[in-house]
Amino acid sequence: MTLWWWLLLSCVLAYAWKLVGYLVPASLLRNPRTSRVAGTMTIGLLASLTVVNAVASGQSLALDARLGALAAAAVALLFRAPFLVVVLAGAGAAAGLRLLGWG
Known part of the structure; x- marks a missing residue:
């Protein structure tokens, strides 16, 4: 099978799984x-x-700027920063680390 057939099959299966979710009784969902x-x-x-996504690169581990960005975002989350600030902290940390030559 080509890649497009696998993609189409996965889309159909994902949609079917979503439809099966509607068959779950409401009493079970209220539990x-x-x-x-x-x-x-x-x-x-x-x-x-x-x-x-932060530490993998293909089949191997990659310790690069993404790990620093994740750490900066985690610190921002610890300080209960708004989501946009968390994203900007991670992006800024990644940019700064890459500017310094790490990853």
């Missing part, structure tokens, strides 16, 4: 345990995606 598990899974998946 506090289900809400807690769903929230925890979302946070875990987002955190893992962030870390992989």
Whole structure:
């Protein structure tokens, strides 16, 4: 199969998975345990995606300016900065580190 067929298949499967979500009974969704598990899974998946994008380059680890940008954004989050400030802190840290020749 070509890449386009795989892409089309993944789109169809993702849409079908979304449609299956409408079949979940409402009583299950009102359960506090289900809400807690769903929230925890979302946070875990987002955190893992962030870390992989920050330290991976293909099949290997890359410790470059992205790691510094992630650290700067984490510090901004610790100080409860608004989202735009967090993004700008990360971007500024990455730009500064790259200007200094790191990554």
